[in-house]
Amino acid sequence: MTSAHSKLYSDDVSLVVVVVDTNPFFWAAAALPFADFFAHLIHFVNSILLLNHLNRVVVIAAGVSSCAYILDSSDVSPSGGVGVSDTFDRASRKAEEFIAQDARATAGNGSVASANAASLLSGALSLALCYIQRIFRSGTRHPQPRILCLQGSPDRPEQYVAVMNSIFSAQRSMVPIDSCIVGTQDSAFLQQASYITGGVYLKPQELNGLFQYLAAVFATDLHSRAFLRLPKTLGVDFRASCFCHKKTIDMGYVCSVCLSIFCKNQKKCSTCGSEFSRVMPDLNSMPDQSK
Amino acid sequence: MGSMTIGAKYKTTIKDPGTAGILRMNDDRFTFTPNDPRSAMKFNVDFRTIKGHKFNKVEGNKAALLNLSKEDKAGGYIFEFDNVGNRDLCRDFVVASAALEQLSAAEVERRVKLLREDSELQKLHKKFVLGNILQESEFWATRKNLLDDEANKRSKQRPGFKNALVDIKPTTDGRTNKVTFQITPEMIHQIFAEKPAVRRAYLDFVPKKMSETRFWEKYCRAEYLVRTKNTAAATAEAAGDEELAIFLKNDDIVAKESKMKIKRVDPTLDMEADTGDDYIHLPDHGIHRYGNKETVDADSDLARRTLSQDLNRHAAVVLEGRSLDVESTDPKTSAEALVRSKKEPPSTSIVDDANHERLVKVARMTEIEDLQAPRSLPYAPLCIKDPREYFDSQQANALRSLGGSNAGRKARTCSLSTEEAFHHLMDQMSSIKVNKLNCPIIQSDMALKVLNELNEGISHSRRLNLKNPQEGLLGQLPQHTRDELMDHWTAIQELLWHFWSSYPITSAVLYNKVQRVKEAMTQIYQKLQLIKESAQPDVRHEISRLVKPMTQALDAAFNHDLEQQQKSSKTGNRHNGF
Numbered sequence: 001m002t003s004a005h006s007k008l009y010s011d012d013v014s015l016v017v018v019v020v021d022t023n024p025f026f027w028a029a030a031a032l033p034f035a036d037f038f039a040h041l042i043h044f045v046n047s048i049l050l051l052n053h054l055n056r057v058v059v060i061a062a063g064v065s066s067c068a069y070i071l072d073s074s075d076v077s078p079s080g081g082v083g084v085s086d087t088f089d090r091a092s093r094k095a096e097e098f099i100a101q102d103a104r105a106t107a108g109n110g111s112v113a114s115a116n117a118a119s120l121l122s123g124a125l126s127l128a129l130c131y132i133q134r135i136f137r138s139g140t141r142h143p144q145p146r147i148l149c150l151q152g153s154p155d156r157p158e159q160y161v162a163v164m165n166s167i168f169s170a171q172r173s174m175v176p177i178d179s180c181i182v183g184t185q186d187s188a189f190l191q192q193a194s195y196i197t198g199g200v201y202l203k204p205q206e207l208n209g210l211f212q213y214l215a216a217v218f219a220t221d222l223h224s225r226a227f228l229r230l231p232k233t234l235g236v237d238f239r240a241s242c243f244c245h246k247k248t249i250d251m252g253y254v255c256s257v258c259l260s261i262f263c264k265n266q267k268k269c270s271t272c273g274s275e276f277s278r279v280m281p282d283l284n285s286m287p288d289q290s291k
Numbered sequence: 292m293g294s295m296t297i298g299a300k301y302k303t304t305i306k307d308p309g310t311a312g313i314l315r316m317n318d319d320r321f322t323f324t325p326n327d328p329r330s331a332m333k334f335n336v337d338f339r340t341i342k343g344h345k346f347n348k349v350e351g352n353k354a355a356l357l358n359l360s361k362e363d364k365a366g367g368y369i370f371e372f373d374n375v376g377n378r379d380l381c382r383d384f385v386v387a388s389a390a391l392e393q394l395s396a397a398e399v400e401r402r403v404k405l406l407r408e409d410s411e412l413q414k415l416h417k418k419f420v421l422g423n424i425l426q427e428s429e430f431w432a433t434r435k436n437l438l439d440d441e442a443n444k445r446s447k448q449r450p451g452f453k454n455a456l457v458d459i460k461p462t463t464d465g466r467t468n469k470v471t472f473q474i475t476p477e478m479i480h481q482i483f484a485e486k487p488a489v490r491r492a493y494l495d496f497v498p499k500k501m502s503e504t505r506f507w508e509k510y511c512r513a514e515y516l517v518r519t520k521n522t523a524a525a526t527a528e529a530a531g532d533e534e535l536a537i538f539l540k541n542d543d544i545v546a547k548e549s550k551m552k553i554k555r556v557d558p559t560l561d562m563e564a565d566t567g568d569d570y571i572h573l574p575d576h577g578i579h580r581y582g583n584k585e586t587v588d589a590d591s592d593l594a595r596r597t598l599s600q601d602l603n604r605h606a607a608v609v610l611e612g613r614s615l616d617v618e619s620t621d622p623k624t625s626a627e628a629l630v631r632s633k634k635e636p637p638s639t640s641i642v643d644d645a646n647h648e649r650l651v652k653v654a655r656m657t658e659i660e661d662l663q664a665p666r667s668l669p670y671a672p673l674c675i676k677d678p679r680e681y682f683d684s685q686q687a688n689a690l691r692s693l694g695g696s697n698a699g700r701k702a703r704t705c706s707l708s709t710e711e712a713f714h715h716l717m718d719q720m721s722s723i724k725v726n727k728l729n730c731p732i733i734q735s736d737m738a739l740k741v742l743n744e745l746n747e748g749i750s751h752s753r754r755l756n757l758k759n760p761q762e763g764l765l766g767q768l769p770q771h772t773r774d775e776l777m778d779h780w781t782a783i784q785e786l787l788w789h790f791w792s793s794y795p796i797t798s799a800v801l802y803n804k805v806q807r808v809k810e811a812m813t814q815i816y817q818k819l820q821l822i823k824e825s826a827q828p829d830v831r832h833e834i835s836r837l838v839k840p841m842t843q844a845l846d847a848a849f850n851h852d853l854e855q856q857q858k859s860s861k862t863g864n865r866h867n868g869f
Contacts, residue, residue, distance in 0.1 A: 024712035027719070034719040035726070043732045096720045103713035117709075209741035211733045216745060231745060232752045 011223040013054045013143040015135060017128040018045070020070070022061045022099060023119040023153040026183060030152060032207040037182065041150070042091060044214040046084050049073055051219065056143055058131060061095060062124035063102035064117045065109055069127070070094045119153045121189065122162035125177075129166060132175055144222050146176045146199070149190055152183035157241035157248050160189070167193045176200075178218050182207060188237040188248075201233045243271065295384050300371040301325070301332055305356070309371050316384055323368075336368065346382050357381055383798045401438050402431065414778065415785055424811045429789060429804065452609045456601060457481045459514055472511040479622045482510075483629050484608045487544035490626050492537045497623065501534070513538035545604060768830050768837075775822065776837055779815055783841055786812050790848050796855070809852060816845050 020041065027034040045057045059071040071091040106117075125147070132145040147170065167189075170177055176199035179190035186203060194201040204213045217230055241248045242263035253262045258272040268275050295316045300309030301323050310332045312325035322335045345358040345367075355378035359368045372378040406413045412434075419425040431438065457478050461470040483490040489510065497506050513535050516525040529536035707715065768776075790808045793801045819838050826834045 022716070024709075024716040025707070028707050028712045028715045034716060035723045038720070038723055039732060092720060092723055096717065099713065099716050099720060103710075103717075106709055106713070204741070205744055206737065206741055209733055209737040212738045212741040213745070216742065229749055229753075231748050 012221040013052055014048070014221040015056045015058070015132070015143040015145040016048055017058045017060060017131060017145065017147045019121070019124040019128060019147065019149045019151075020059060020061050021119045021121075021150060021152045021182075022063050022095075022102070023117060024064070024099075024103075025117050026119070026153045030183070032182065032210070036208075037210065038092070038095070040211040040214065042084075042088050043211050044219070045071070045073070045091075046087055047215055048219055049087075051221070054143060058128075059091065060124050060127050061098050062119040062121055063098065063105075064119065065105035066098075066102055067120050067123045067127055068094075068098045068101070069131075070098060117153075118156040118159070119151070120159075121149070121151065121155075122159045122166055125149075125163065125166035125170070129169055129173070129175070132173065136173070146178060146222060148178045148180065148218055149193075150180050150182055151187055151190055152181070154183065154185050155187050155189050157246040160241040160246065161243065163189045163193075167196055171197050176222065178202075180204065180210075180214065180218065182210070186237065188239060191233065191236045192238065194233070195236045200230050202231055295381065297377055297381060298373070299323075299377070299381075302356075302369045302371055305369065307369075314370060314381070316381070323370075344382065346378060379797055383800050398438070405434075405437055411781065415781060418782060419785065419811070424786075424807050425789060425804075433788070449613055451613050452481050452484070453477075454609065456605055457485070459511060461511070461515060470515065472507075472515075474507055474511075476622065476625075480625050481608075483622070483626050485604050486542050487548075488537060488540070488542040490629060491544065492534065493622065493626050494630065496534060503622070506534075509535050510538050542604075768833060769827075772822065772826070772830075772834065776834075779819060780841060783812070783815060783844065786815070787844060787848060790852075794851070794855070805852070809849070812845055812848065816842065 018041070027037075030037075041059070045059065048055055048057050055073075057071065057073045058069065061068055061070045071087070071094060073087070075090075128147050132147075135142050135145060167177065170193070175197065177190070177193040177197045178199040179187065179194050179201045181187055181190065181201075181203040191201055193199065200217055202213060202217055204210060206213075220228060239248050239250055240252075240261050242252055243260045244262050244264070244266070247263060249261070249263050253265055254260070255262070255269040255272065255274060255276075257274045258269060260269060260271040262269075266276065297314050297316075298311070299314045300311050301314075302309040310325045310327070310330055312323055312327075312330075312332070315322045315324075320335060320337045323333060325332045347356045355372045355375045357370045357372065357378050359370075370378075370381070372381065406416055416430060420427055420430050459472050459474060459478070461472050463470050483493070493506060497503050501509075509532070512528075513525075516528065517539065525539055529539050786808050790805065790812070793805050793808070796802050796805060819842060823831075823835055823838050
């Protein structure tokens with residue numbers, strides 16, 4: 001999906017913002033060890049940087065209580081080197097710091113339940129979109145941005161509203177969101193994100209070959225995607241979660257003013273405040289004939 | 292069809308408390324006699340003057356009203372009833388009375404035209420109305436918007452004047468000195484419209500002072516003189532012949548009209564350069580007309596019509612449009628008609644009643660009807676996304692429910708506490724640092740496996756997504772079966788519409804209608820069963836899939852009717868007219 005800015009810069013220069021799930025609860029039980037995953041990731045980042053010398057990569061870690069930038073390839077490293085090991089050093093150092101900080105934040109915040117904790121996908125997406133906006137405003141010559149989400153933790157319905165908002169703003173800025181699921185369940189949020197923004201959704205079968213998946217599917221820039229046949233998802237799970245209890249629902253009530261979704265009939269919409277004054281009559285009862 | 296007598300109150304407006312009295316309805320008229328013999332509110336009205344009826348929805352304490360509107364919307368008769376039942380009785384009587392069904396010829400024509408153009412509609416009409424299942428009024432009740440569209444399509448545009456200026460070009464034959472002019476009635480009409488002074492002269496002189504040919508001779512002579520720029524001869528002849536002078540002078544009627552217009556600060560754009568602009572007087576300058584350049588001669592009082600003045604006048608008249616039809620070829624009648632149509636502006640002083648001026652101005656306006664938007668509100672169906680995409684995207688969910696491609700990975704729940712989990716993660720990070728990056732990151736056979744899997748996945752999804760409309764469900768059926776099923780489907784929809792809209796049954800009319808509709812539905816039901824049974828074995832499955840929703844809808848309708856009957860038999864005879 002080419003953005004409107006492609007005319008202003010060389011076609012195949014890309015900015016990839018990688019959102020990495022660093023939920024420790026997920027990685028503790030994951031089939032692929034985090035160390036291997038991180039290695040695959042770093043190799044992938046380097047291969048993107050090899051494709052074009054103007055390419056840029058930004059890695060954002062989505063933790064349990066916070067998100068942070070792990071790597072920005074346009075940063076000049078303190079030692080001055082630009083090689084693979086250099087990237088690796090910087091990234092791993094920053095990642096460690098982040099994990100430690102996240103641990104502290106989570107320990108301090110007692111309200112996070114352990115096994116059900118989710119990564120802050122919405123926060124990370126917001127960070128990514130803000131960075132991309134900054135790139136857009138930096139002038140007419142900028143790379144074409146896209147977002148790649150490496151997600152493992154399951155979706156949390158509490159994040160539904162925030163994630164959908166980020167997805168819509170990505171759609172509006174014409175930023176495709178690619179998703180690669182390294183966990184066990186499909187993610188409805190990311191399916192919808194890729195579907196709406198025109199990105200690629202993939203759930204690899206062989207996690208040991210993760211690098212090959214990433215390089216074959218996600219490394220190409222947006223311009224070249226027009227000539228490639230990339231994996232297409234068969235279906236999208238369009239279920240929403242209700243705004244009141246954050247449960248995933250198939251059927252519910254929708255406010256006709258702001259389109260917020262509720263699982264139970266309510267008197268007043270909590271988002272926009274409009275009143276639903278007509279109470280629907282019970283459809284099975286007969287209307288009174290005698291008057 | 293009978294008559295009806297009922298007590299009601301007649302109201303002149305909704306707010307009026309109303310005069311109580313007796314309302315009697317017959318086949319062709321209704322009368323109202325007030326209880327109070329002294330009241331003047333009695334009347335006797337023919338149903339033919341009633342063109343429609345309106346009734347309100349009764350909720351709570353509101354009164355039941357029935358409004359019978361008159362033909363030219365000049366008001367109606369509003370009756371208030373004690374209860375809804377009475378009001379509904381009256382309403383049904385009015386509806387059923389044949390008088391209201393008198394349609395204007397235009398309406399009938401529209402219906403016929405619609406039927407002619409839409410063969411589907413015609414088929415439905417034939418099946419139901421001519422088969423005595425539905426009545427005309429019921430059939431057309433939902434199709435009002437179609438009829439309205441039809442009515443608005445009729446073009447109201449009349450042909451206007453020609454765009455070119457009336458140029459009476461003479462023909463000469465090279466030998467003699469004669470010049471021949473040809474004037475057609477069309478040209479005459481246009482001349483009269485553009486030059487009111489000539490029109491006035493015509494009305495005055497012909498046939499009293501001179502014959503028509505003479506008149507036109509003089510007119511043509513004047514035109515010729517102007518055209519050939521023979522100002523000396525023109526002045527001479529004008530001095531001698533006063534009629535000719537009229538043609539050569541400036542059109543004073545037009546001048547008066549313009550003055551009035553300017554007084555009213557009318558935004559008229561006069562494109563003529565004023566005399567301060569010397570440009571026209573210079574030699575070799577001027578606008579081409581009559582074959583040579585036109586110059587303005589400021590001295591002479593004749594022949595001062597410039598091309599721009601003529602064009603302005605011509606444009607104004609063309610835009611005004613033709614106020615009469617061209618069929619009348621007699622110049623006299625057309626001249627008189629034009630005079631009648633243009634009212635002379637009153638010669639008033641500058642202090643005018645603003646309202647009066649506006650009224651006069653409005654009286655001279657011509658509404659350009661074909662530039663106005665159509666009266667009916669257009670509606671646009673709301674469509675957000677192609678609904679077929681939704682079903683395509685649900686294929687995965689369908690596959691998943693059959694036990695799809697997710698097998699192979701089991702979710703392992705984490706039983707560590709927060710601290711332990713983070714600790715584990717930190718260990719992992721440290722182990723990376725120790726091991727550095729192992730090369731190669733991935734083994735070649737693993738890479739090959741991944742690529743093969745990707746290829747397979749992509750071709751698989753391509754196969755599934757490839758859609759060929761010819762091979763859809765309907766495409767597999769033979770043509771006649773398909774047509775038959777489609778016909779049945781449209782018929783069922785129409786019948787179901789009428790069936791469901793008749794509930795709750797409150798009158799005998801509705802009851803009869805429901806019976807008729809039910810009978811038709813039963814017949815179609817039997818036909819569908821027949822189709823299902825006689826289907827060829829290879830398409831039997833598809834046919835039954837198609838027929839299933841139709842039979843389901845019919846079943847739902849029959850069940851509902853059965854329930855209704857059971858309920859009504861349980862509660863006894865409480866309904867009107869059963």
